[in-house]
Amino acid sequence: xxxxxxxxxxxxxxxxxxxxxxxxxxxxxxxxxxxxxxxxxxxxxxxxxxxxxxxxxxxxxxxxxxxxxxxxxxxxxxxxxxxxxxxxxxxxxxxxxxxxxxxxxxxxxxxxxxxxx
Numbered sequence: 001x002x003x004x005x006x007x008x009x010x011x012x013x014x015x016x017x018x019x020x021x022x023x024x025x026x027x028x029x030x031x032x033x034x035x036x037x038x039x040x041x042x043x044x045x046x047x048x049x050x051x052x053x054x055x056x057x058x059x060x061x062x063x064x065x066x067x068x069x070x071x072x073x074x075x076x077x078x079x080x081x082x083x084x085x086x087x088x089x090x091x092x093x094x095x096x097x098x099x100x101x102x103x104x105x106x107x108x109x110x111x112x113x114x115x116x117x
Contacts, residue, residue, distance in 0.1 A: 058098075084098055
């Protein structure tokens with residue numbers, strides 16, 4: 001076997017779990033995680049227990065065109081909030097499931113804010 005091409009990821013936080021090949025496409029599905037860098041979220045969390053921002057997990061599907069096998073090209077990226085659970089390919093369509101936990105801290109904070117109004 002000879003190595004024909006290599007796919008590298010821009011984000012070191014992307015951890016692929018599944019790989020599908022369909023026609024001239026490779027689809028990688030996995031998890032991506034890290035602390036939110038959104039200015040509004042970081043500003044909101046500086047005075048809370050979340051000093052670095054809010055930790056987020058995403059399920060990510062990345063589609064590569066391999067019609068030129070020596071130069072795979074990313075053609076699509078789908079990202080949804082939540083941890084990747086499972087996926088299936090049925091008739092050329094991919095279905096994947098993510099699980100997202102609810103933050104009890106934010107629910108309680110909004111309840112206390114409403115009481116103080």
